Amino acid sequence: MAQEGEVIIRVQDVNKWYGEYHALKNVNMEVKKGEVIVIFGPSGSGKSTFIRTINRLEEHQRGQIFVDDIELTHDVRNIELIRTETGMVFQQFNLFPHLTVMQNITLAPIQVRGMAKAKAEEVAMQLLARVGIPDQAHKFPGQLSGGQQQRVAIARALAMQPKIMLFDEPTSALDPEMIKEVLDVMIELAKSGMTMLVVTHEMGFARAVADRMFFFDQGQIVESGTPKEIFESPKEERTKLFLSQILSH
Amino acid sequence: MAENTILPPLAERSGALRWLRKNLFGSWVDSILTVVGALIIFWVVKAVLVWVFTVAEWQVVTTNLRLFMVGQYPLEQVWRLWLALAFIMFLIGNSLAIWARKSYLITILLIAFPLLLALLPFGVEPRKWMIILTVVGVIGWLIGRAKPQALSRHVIIGWIICLPIFILLTRGFTPQEGFMPIVQTNVWGGLLLTFLLTIVGIIFSFPLGVLLALGRRSELPAIRITSVLYIELIRGVPLITLFFMAQLMLPLFLPTGVTIDRVLRAMVAVILFSAAYLAENVRGGLQAIPKGQFEAAQALGLSGFKTMYFIILPQALRLIIPILVGQFIGVFKDTSLVAIVGLFDLVGIAQTVLSQPEFLGLQREVYVFISLIYWVLSYGMSYLSQQLEIKLGVGKR
Numbered sequence: 185m186a187q188e189g190e191v192i193i194r195v196q197d198v199n200k201w202y203g204e205y206h207a208l209k210n211v212n213m214e215v216k217k218g219e220v221i222v223i224f225g226p227s228g229s230g231k232s233t234f235i236r237t238i239n240r241l242e243e244h245q246r247g248q249i250f251v252d253d254i255e256l257t258h259d260v261r262n263i264e265l266i267r268t269e270t271g272m273v274f275q276q277f278n279l280f281p282h283l284t285v286m287q288n289i290t291l292a293p294i295q296v297r298g299m300a301k302a303k304a305e306e307v308a309m310q311l312l313a314r315v316g317i318p319d320q321a322h323k324f325p326g327q328l329s330g331g332q333q334q335r336v337a338i339a340r341a342l343a344m345q346p347k348i349m350l351f352d353e354p355t356s357a358l359d360p361e362m363i364k365e366v367l368d369v370m371i372e373l374a375k376s377g378m379t380m381l382v383v384t385h386e387m388g389f390a391r392a393v394a395d396r397m398f399f400f401d402q403g404q405i406v407e408s409g410t411p412k413e414i415f416e417s418p419k420e421e422r423t424k425l426f427l428s429q430i431l432s433h
Numbered sequence: 434m435a436e437n438t439i440l441p442p443l444a445e446r447s448g449a450l451r452w453l454r455k456n457l458f459g460s461w462v463d464s465i466l467t468v469v470g471a472l473i474i475f476w477v478v479k480a481v482l483v484w485v486f487t488v489a490e491w492q493v494v495t496t497n498l499r500l501f502m503v504g505q506y507p508l509e510q511v512w513r514l515w516l517a518l519a520f521i522m523f524l525i526g527n528s529l530a531i532w533a534r535k536s537y538l539i540t541i542l543l544i545a546f547p548l549l550l551a552l553l554p555f556g557v558e559p560r561k562w563m564i565i566l567t568v569v570g571v572i573g574w575l576i577g578r579a580k581p582q583a584l585s586r587h588v589i590i591g592w593i594i595c596l597p598i599f600i601l602l603t604r605g606f607t608p609q610e611g612f613m614p615i616v617q618t619n620v621w622g623g624l625l626l627t628f629l630l631t632i633v634g635i636i637f638s639f640p641l642g643v644l645l646a647l648g649r650r651s652e653l654p655a656i657r658i659t660s661v662l663y664i665e666l667i668r669g670v671p672l673i674t675l676f677f678m679a680q681l682m683l684p685l686f687l688p689t690g691v692t693i694d695r696v697l698r699a700m701v702a703v704i705l706f707s708a709a710y711l712a713e714n715v716r717g718g719l720q721a722i723p724k725g726q727f728e729a730a731q732a733l734g735l736s737g738f739k740t741m742y743f744i745i746l747p748q749a750l751r752l753i754i755p756i757l758v759g760q761f762i763g764v765f766k767d768t769s770l771v772a773i774v775g776l777f778d779l780v781g782i783a784q785t786v787l788s789q790p791e792f793l794g795l796q797r798e799v800y801v802f803i804s805l806i807y808w809v810l811s812y813g814m815s816y817l818s819q820q821l822e823i824k825l826g827v828g829k830r
Contacts, residue, residue, distance in 0.1 A: 267732055271732070272728075272732035279729070296735060341732075
């Protein structure tokens with residue numbers, strides 16, 4: 185098990201193609217335990233594809249990915265093991281609409297971790313309190329607002345006690361007034377020491393809690409650095425241009 | 434009501450005359466259509482009523498009622514069927530009290546249904562049993578109402594063992610002199626046979642159809658190709674050919690001396706046929722589930738099987754309830770084809786009755802009667818499924 189400051193995700197020369205289209209080109213990244221990484225870039229730049237290769241929702245065709253020293257290969261057992269260690273939050277929430285909030289959160293701990301139902305529900309209630317919606321446990325996802333749904337999705341991922349949390353544009357589908365309530369939860373999580381990879385354009389979030397930022401364009405990492413470096417002295421023209429576009433308004 | 438409530442404009446408020454004027458006599462053309470339509474309806478209804486009450490000779494139905502219901506099933510053993518029905522009625526009462534507490538209309542309709550039937554010209558014995566059925570239903574309902582939580586598990590088990598019990602009671606299990614002598618399937622008939630073919634067909638084709646649907650989406654070529662071949666082969670032939678295969682060709686392939694029960698063969702044909710269609714319906718439901726649901730389940734570490742079982746299938750099956758019920762109704766009516774291969778289901782019995790010299794030429798009465806039975810049961814299934822949809826619809830996206 186990785187200690188604080190040890191490398192927990194190692195990505196080496198990862199390439200991916202969709203047919204002829206070269207979606208990821210020689211991506212390299214090392215993430216240390218407890219780090220908060222923000223990944224940003226124009227749409228179609230491969231940032232979502234990249235984050236989804238880390239729990240194998242997308243398969244990479246060349247290069248290697250190690251999560252907590254386990255390599256992602258075709259071995260289904262390794263894939264399922266890594267997925268239990270890795271929580272993911274999606275742009276469209278992807279809650280299970282036929283299950284209550286409580287069932288959404290307890291399903292995986294009970295079915296995958298073999299946790300007792302009562303224990304799982306206790307944990308779920310703690311998590312719901314942590315994300316600020318303890319009174320919604322017995323509602324269905326369709327009865328909640330977008331911001332509440334996304335917070336349930338975060339609680340659902342946390343219920344597996346993951347070592348890493350992946351966020352794939354978690355606030356992009358939300359109405360403006362709900363973005364803050366989700367970001368607040370994510371900031372609290374970041375400060376608690378969780379290892380996080382976040383694909384987002386919320387630069388305020390990046391400034392507040394990111395340890396490092398990666399700028400993706402056309403399937404490549406164009407530039408990386410601390411938020412201070414990226415915001416105050418970006419080296420690449422493409423990075424400057426993109427930042428000026430998203431920060432101008 | 435608050436003082437400043439704004440009422441809708443006068444023209445929008447109700448009133449019989451206003452409604453008539455708006456919907457039936459809006460213009461000259463409307464008025465003419467209304468009058469012509471009313472005349473046609475009057476003429477048809479009158480003709481039907483006159484036929485039903487003055488022309489039709491219903492004694493062909495009343496005399497042969499037992500044949501229509503159970504075929505040649507021995508009279509002295511019919512109590513076993515009533516007993517099986519009473520068991521079902523008890524479960525219905527329980528279930529209604531546990532899962533449909535607010536649905537008073539359904540509860541009353543279902544439990545009082547046998548009592549309504551008792552108003553029809555049945556003999557003394559059937560009427561006695563019909564009253565017993567309703568009483569048992571009420572008892573089941575009261576018990577269910579008293580202890581809904583504690584009972585629900587038992588009731589589910591009851592429903593699971595209900596079909597085996599029904600078949601066991603119908604068939605019997607002791608030698609001829611015992612208290613439940615075996616009744617061979619060749620005397621099973623009428624609604625009893627139709628009912629058994631339908632229920633067995635539905636219950637067994639359902640899991641098979643779901644497996645085939647999953648098989649067709651499998652990543653393993655062998656499973657996928659087998660499923661596709663099966664589905665396309667079965668869907669490519671009419672049900673009647675499957676019945677002929679089962680009844681006439683299967684014996685040719687079996688070693689001499691080995692025979693398989695004819696009713697069983699018909700059941701297998703229904704199951705195989707229905708499963709192929711069900712597979713395609715289920716596949717349609719599976720395709721309607723967004724990719725994000727699979728991804729969310731996988732991201733949590735759920736295995737492929739658990740993803741299907743807990744996340745995908747419950748949603749897919751809920752989506753296709755109307756289609757499934759349509760198909761189940763189809764199975765119910767399709768079983769009438771067994772009459773052609775010589776089994777005496779409702780239609781088979783109808784043909785037998787009509788071939789008796791004293792009932793020659795009474796096709797209209799007989800076919801109207803069995804149509805009515807098919808309609809009542811089909812509509813019942815349809816109505817229950819709508820209620821199920823409403824109930825399951827709670828909390829949907």
